[in-house]
Amino acid sequence: MNTDVTASGEALRHHGDAEVRGAGSGLTDLAVNVRTGTPPAWLRDRLAASLESLAAYPDGGPARQAVAERHGLAVDQVLLTAGAAEGFVLLARALPADRPVVVHPQFTEPEAALRDAGHRVERVLLRPGNGFRLEPDAVPDGADLVVVGNPTNPTSVLHPAAALAGLARTGRTLVVDEAFVDAVPGERESLVPLLGRLPGRTVVLRSLTKTWGLAGLRVGYVLSDPETVRALAHHQPLWPVSAPALVAAQACSTPDALREAQAAARQFAADRDHLREQLARLHSAGVREATDTPEGPFLLVRHPRAALLRDRLRELGFAVRRGDTFPGLGPQWFRTAVRDRATTDRFIVALHKALEE
Structure with a gap:
């Protein structure tokens, strides 16, 4: 790992949707990490019904x-936001930070939001040779705001909660995406x-975009201590979350919805295993x-x-x-979403062909 202070902000606002925007219906989207087949029918029905109350x-x-x-x-301890991205903007504007640090590679919006708020951001770059795993002592002791993703986009690494807890300390805000x-x-x-058991300030951000297919609705939330929630809310406008988004937040928090999300998580794991098995067969062609x-x-x-591929x-x-x-990566990397086995098999055929050429 190393620490890099940079003033460069180019490409931080490039996201996966740019890979498919305007591509037409013939392109299979493996660039955006949103579960296919979503929103489910029951959620679409709830959202459609909410339109009757838009006058209020x-x-x-x-x-x-x-x-x-x-x-x-x-x-x-809960603050509803217009997507998790709004949460990063609120954090950058509302909380004091003399030495903010972002652990990379990860989702770039936290750093972009900090820069927009006038902060000079310091980076801790995780090493590919270590599988991009977090070592808490790589974060400078003087960092008073630390941002890390878990599981991390784009590396897919799930850091142990104990390692993240090791970043918490008095006088520091620990932000976990x-x-x-x-x-x-x-x-x-x-x-x-x-939450509430670690020294300093701990903030967790959640999104309903990925599992429920609600990127266009913009709904997420921040979990923290009441004082932090009030400080962030002070920087929101009146009625910051739309009525349909509020319906989604409520509907996706029910026991039935949580069971469906866990079933989807287990399916993701099975489909990911299949994708990994297929990619492993391409080691001789340089795929890792x-x-x-x-x-x-x-x-x-x-x-x-990878860029040519x-x-x-x-x-x-x-x-x-x-x-x-993504800071810490380069043109030799690409990220692919996990899809169903049939889609993966078609993708592997295309990848074989691209490698042969």
Whole structure:
């Protein structure tokens, strides 16, 4: 690992949707990490019914209560947001930070939000030779705000909760992006059970985008202590979350929805195993995974000519996410979403062909 202070912000706002925007219906999307076949029919019905009440101003109370109960927290520990991305903007604007550190490679929006708020961001770069695993002592002692993803996008590494807890200390804000943790069976290694038990300030961000297919609705939430939640809420406008998004937050927090999410997480794990088995057969062609213990609904893949492979895959009908816009990675990386076995088999055929060429 090393620590890198940088003033460069280019490409931080490149996201997977750019790989498929305007591509037409013929391109199979492996660039965006949203579960296919979503939103489910029952959720679409709930959202459609919510349109009848659009004349009224949204009331976030019931949704906030539902999220709090889902996590076993008090209502004043929950802040509903217009997607997890808004949470990063609020954190950057509302909380003091003299030496913010972002652990990379990871989702780039936290750093972009900090930069937009005028912060000079320091990076801790995890090493591919170590499987991009976190070593808490790599984070500078003087860092007073630390951001890390778990499981991390794009590496698919799930850091142990104990390692993350080791980053907590008095005078520091520890921010953990758990946008993909509901895709991990049992939500293992989540830091939510440790809220209120660690020194300093701990903030966990969640998203409903990935498992439920709600990227266009913009709904997520922040979990923390009541004082932090109030500080963040002070920077939100009135009625920051729409009525349909509030309905989604409430609906996706029910016991039935949680059981469906866990079933989806188990399916992700099985489909990921199948994808890994197919990729392992391409080792002789230079294809390598970033980690031998992936836990997210996506894989980070390395190949010496990954940029050319990505272009050729696009010609063959598959969009994968470029890796060089993630700090700590380069053009030899790409990320692919985990899909069903049939889609994976078609992708592997295309990847074989691209490699042969």
